[in-house]
Amino acid sequence: MKTKTRWKNTEVLVLGLARSGTEAAKLLYRLGADVTVNDQAPYEGNIQAQELEKLGIKVVCGGHPPNLVHSGLKALVKNPGIRYDHPIVEKAVQLGVPVLTEIQTAFDAADCPIISVTGSNGKTTTTSYIGEMFKEDGPKAVVAGNIGRPASEAVQSTDSSDVLVMELSSFQLLGIDTFRPKVAVLLNLVDAHLDYHGSRDEYIRAKKQIFRYQTSDDYLVYNEDDPAVVEMVKTSAAHKVPFSLKRDLPEGACVKKQAIWLFGKELLSLKEFSLPGEHNTANALAAAAAASIGGASKAQIRKVLRTFSGVEHRLQFIKEWKGRRFYNNSKATNVPATITALKAFEEPVILIGGGLDRGLAFDELEKYMGKVKAVFTYGETAEKIAETARKVSVKNVKTFEILNDAVDEAVGCSEDGDVILLSPSCASWDQYRTFEERGDTFIRTVERLTAETSTGGQK
Template identity: 55%
Template sequence: MMTHSRWQGKHVLVLGLAKSGTAAARILKQLGAKVIVNDQLAFDQNDAAKELQQEGFDVVCGEHPESLVHEGLYAVVKNPGIRYDHSLIKKALKLQIPVLTEVQIAYDIAPCDMIGITGSNGKTTTTTYIHDMLVGGAKTPHIAGNIGVVAAEVANQASESDIMVVELSSFQLMGTDTFAPKIAILLNLIDAHLDYHGTRDEYIEAKKQIFMNQTKSDYLIYNADDEIVCEMIKDAKATLVPFSTKKKVDGAYVEDGYLQFKGEKIVTVDSFSLPGEHNVSNALSALAAAFLAGGNIKTIQNVLQTFSGVEHRLQYVTTKKDRKFYNNSKATNVAATVTALQAFEQPIVLIAGGLDRGLSFDELEKELTNVHTLVSYGETSELLAEAATRAGAKAIVTETLSEAVPHAFRESNKGDVVLLSPACASWDQFKTFEERGKAFLDAVYHLDD
């Protein structure tokens, strides 16, 4: 593990445990910090807190005493999901105490370069692409961050011959102050997580943290087709590397039927393995990062031609009676579902629904031109059915996802795509979008042939 004088002897409050908080507490202690841990779950039900206490940590559970935040505190390291209107966070900010996430700790201690990936959609696919493209190269790639692997833990085990490929949410980036990856990627921006950030401007400022501390010796790969992104990167000091599916740029682009990088033809569009322009866009950003990180062209080409996608993200499931089933459970907002719909030329039976956040489905309604039937379920089932009817599609309302799948199969025709792309969060019926996706897979595999 690398040492870092920043944390030596400093008083630090770790707020919220789960995987990231527990890892942060242990690493901070190794770095010589004086750590106190605070978690909302009562101690008698809190296995992580019990373990930390046995390891000698001061642990406070079941409440959030304001006395935990005081002028002698160096920093609060919080779980990314904890909002900034939390009482202890508000007090820390008032006292001008830094509020950080474990991503900053990861950056502080990492002995190797980092590639950081952010955007409203496509982060996990792009992160996985880059990792696979760098396998077998000069540096050993390690996936970390919002994709499910705690970045600080990966950094703690890394060596100089490694490279970290880190998926980063706005929640994580907002809690950084010196973070500056060697290669940053900004994929796209839509209005998202405004319940957390409060305003669109705050959300944008959080995303900009991925490049705000970069210098000319670093790279910022950005989406030249996204107007918001192009406006954002005007503040960047890094070397800019654009990517585009629509025009030739000084980076990665599509021309003459090829995915290209700075004039070099990489693979043909026809041999590219995933459906949809959005996946071409993700791939362009990934191949740019892989080349800049010293990836092998043969490996990059092979990945582009064979990559089968990431689970729950426009994942091909199976074909039954000439109907192709796709699992896009990760589509927790309208924009992600619109992107999925645009990926297919075939007629679509769309399965959608989930948590009602009081949002409009007007933008989805405009994109239902290729959807002949929408099968809805959950809290938003009626609203989605109304949108489908207005768009001229057949609407079928069900209560649960397991009921929706056989309805969708019966309504489909040979050559159709049956697509789960909910356009809503999963929390009305499922704990996570992964759980929702697995329920879809189960329902598909149990359909009568």
């Protein structure tokens, strides 16, 4: 990590703590800045504010005094979730004070190459793929950003021989002024977070930030199959590396002759690829290209593509048991995410869904239920999803109060060759605090039920 940066002897305000703000404040303080942190939560019980104060950092809690922002500030570093119409942020903009996020401070301190990943979907899977592709040889990868640990924390454990792999959201990318990854990855673009950005154009502008400061010495891996992405990258100065499921691309990554190809050479057959669904294949193409450019070996890339079981709760393969395969897609908190999962399988699917009722319909699922042989639902939306399944004549449809009972029924009626898929289409908050907690419940229930049946238990 570099310690001589633009932040020495400068005055910086960090707005909003949580984990990213706390780590940004620590890093800036270590780099020699005069740091003040401001958080809405009262000082009493604010463990992060108390921790920072013990380090010698000034803390202001319980409100946002306007006088914290003045023309002498070098920058305001804000939590990505804080909107730009926040009064403190608006004042900084009016005074010409740069408004940044912690990924910029991490970049300022990094003396190793950075691979950064953004897109509307698939960021976490692709970032995780890349991290795994460096595990056994090549540079050491430190994974951070919108996944796991804040970049401002992670960068402090790197040196010049490492590679920093960062998942980046549009919220984070808005707050940069020099951030320049060696390899940027742009996966796809669909309308998202428009309540935050205000319009599709502003959302696109935020995503384009990932390559805004790149030069011809850098690389931009992009989705040749997404027309919006193709249009976006026209303004990039970086060396462009495309990936595609549809076109032969000797200069990038593609699918050809039922195999994954990388830079004009066959890497492995699709039969060897470990994850279901074209969306996962696309993520793998992007990851393979980025990791290869970053110094990962072809052997390790190939190994990861054969063995990677997915990111937790995102179409995560759990196990195969008596010819059945179990997948945890608890992260599917809306209908489009479940549609993506259903499109990933050719085998008969037993679908488990349900959760918080937000008053939305599930009609869009109907035309994707052709391979669904049974639907078991639970929670507040149990009857709504069940009715959708009945409309398309799914033969076995039942509703339950809790997830565990739905899983029990799914295992009991399953046959050799079936996929048992948790893909709820709903938020978890009717019965679980998080989608992670819901997914963990599914995994534990599967393990219990399959253990019981394999040892001559209840079923």
